[in-house]
Amino acid sequence: MIDRYVETLSTYAKDIDNLILLIGVLVGFWFILCEVIFFYFIIHFRAKDGKRAEYISGEEKSHKRWISAPHLLVLVCDVFIVVGAVKVWYEVKQQLPEPYETVRIVGQQWAWSFVHPGADHELGTADDIKTVDELHVEVGKVYHFKLEARDVIHSFSVPVFRLKQDAIPGRVITGWFEPTGTGTYDIQCAEICGIGHGVMVARIVIESPERHAAWVAEQSPITLAAANRP
Template identity: 65%
Template sequence: MFEPFKVEALSTFASDIDGVIILVTILVGFWFFVAQAALIGFCIHFRHRDGHKAQYIAGDKKSETRWITIPLALIVTCDVFIAMADGPVWKKVKEHRPEPDRIVRVIAQQWAWTFVHPGQDEKLGTPDDITTTGDLHVEVNKVYHFELSSRDVLHSFSVPVFRLKQDAIPGRTIVGWFEATGTGTYDIQCTEICGIGHGLMPARIQIETPEQHAAWVSERSQTLLASTTSLRAGQE
């Protein structure tokens, strides 16, 4: 089977995006084969052979321009179908953001991903925030907003199982969203060539059950508390 379809679809909008990709593939694939068949057919039909000179046809007669205008009209009609299918999906994924259950911060840099998660208070920007490198922990069936930024150059935050991709632009914080529909550990990839170490900046997303996520937050909070306490003791 075609490789992209082996990637599981684990977000609330993944199947919508797959639907648009399948539609575009079918329409473009159909016209690709029609165009190639016409090209090869004309090459054979108008070729040079004994007693028959090869023809150069500029296509400026009215009867010949139909070979351009009719396919153009048909292809534009297909474009209209694609626009009708992708408009609502774009709106759902990029324009409309459901209210978040949690917010995480995603920071790209050459060549690593840093993730800041809310701690036990469920709020971002407080002292119990949990920062990790290379591992994003989220809970299944919860709406997350991510605040994406870059410390240096252009990167792109891609989570294939979510069918999610968003460029990270230095100087800007871009907010997006996702809601996972299944658990497991999956790839996060940078999909913007960002320097010589671009291929060395993979990360993982751990999609956890409510119990697993609560246990992870609790464990990391204990570690954070212990290190803060020992740091204070060392300063006194």
Template identity: 30%
Template sequence: MGESIFWLPAASEQGEQVDHLFFLLLAVSAIVTIVVFVLLVTFAVRYRHGSKAKRGKLPNLMRRELEIGWTAATAFLFLFIFWWVSSAQLEGYSPPPDALEIHVTAKQWMFKTQQPSGVREINELHLPVDTPVRLVMASEDVIHSFWVPAFRFKRDILPGRVTQGWFTPDKTGTFHLFCAEFCGTNHSEMTGRIIVMSQADYAEWTAGQPQGDDLGKEGAKLFVAKGCSGCHAPSSKVHAPNLAGLFGRKIPLADGSIVTADERYIRDSILQPRREIAAGYPPIMPSFQGVVSEEDLTRLLAYIRSIGKETP
């Protein structure tokens, strides 16, 4: 990996942005520290007790100029850093539409990943280089954190919630994966690796893996097995929303508000169906809390996303 004992080179496009910001803050902090130290030593020596240095007030005009200039300079510097950091952070939550979608389920004490092709791994994740990767993550038990230092990427994975993030690896190699949130007795052993390959090698690796159903197909089977199709299928006699074309749409609710049918809304509609009731539909759906696991929810979400591309 070409790692140094002093510095771990960034291996993603986002990591390079983080490094630039880090070095900027380091430089600003060093400059401020040096200026303060030099002024402190200079004044301590020049105006020490018994020295003949003149001691008098600065002219009012000069004093105002110094105060206004110093305050304005630091304010503009702060606003610039705030803009840079906030734009970089917000960008981390808006993946490109063509990003490779990887589903991650964290549990004590492992990361289970699943590729779009259905290939599953434990504590490993194979990725193609120079390809945006979107992670959709959920926890089966406690809070975990998906941390890849070389990518400068870390996201907490919370129970009862879908967490997302994305990055674009731009170097091939094997990189460490850690859980950065204390999650129990074997927390220190919850490690893994990210293998970034050339796109040709990744395609060859994928073709050589045992192929299972992709998440959407698994979700379709689960949709029928759990009885969801009995109400939500187009031919159903029950007055329930048709899920085709649902994902990403604006949904009016019974209380007059409007929400977007994203992963959060669909997940809550499965586990807490009476929390946000769609307008025009009776609150008759039962809760599936404790009936479906986190992995089942991931499959159902993938299925609803896939039929979201169809026309209702």
């Protein structure tokens, strides 16, 4: 349902959508029911000719039931929400599937920059590819990310992955994603981080294995240095 408006392009995106739907439906049901009853009471017990509006102190058992019965039912709904949330939390946040590659993501006012591991799939080596505003990944592969912030708190958000993770100065936060489709999509900052927060955007380019390998070969600092050599 949500994916009619924003595509789902990670292995866990649908789980998160389902959780949002579960919460939305349960909370929405109680919200609408309460509002209907509330307005019914206001209209039904309003002042009429020869009759004052009623004031109910809520001390009688028959009155208290209007609070206690829904309260219990809401608690039952809470159990469903908590079970669903813990399940998703465990699968997305508590588990780290074996990675194909690890990328470094750095947030700063007001840009995202990235370090790709290059052809050797290892970060911290001579063929690391550093980019600003563009993260390149391969479809169908598990990526770990090491998220950092250079100045203030940011939040790395990829809507099509349903991924949102705060970046906190002084900490390196690990997470993961596995893209399920190709294309170019938005990366945003989801934490107010200063005057340029609204334009702190980047793009994630999800590529086929062949295309990604070609990009890595083309952007490798070793290749670029050789091309610039006289």
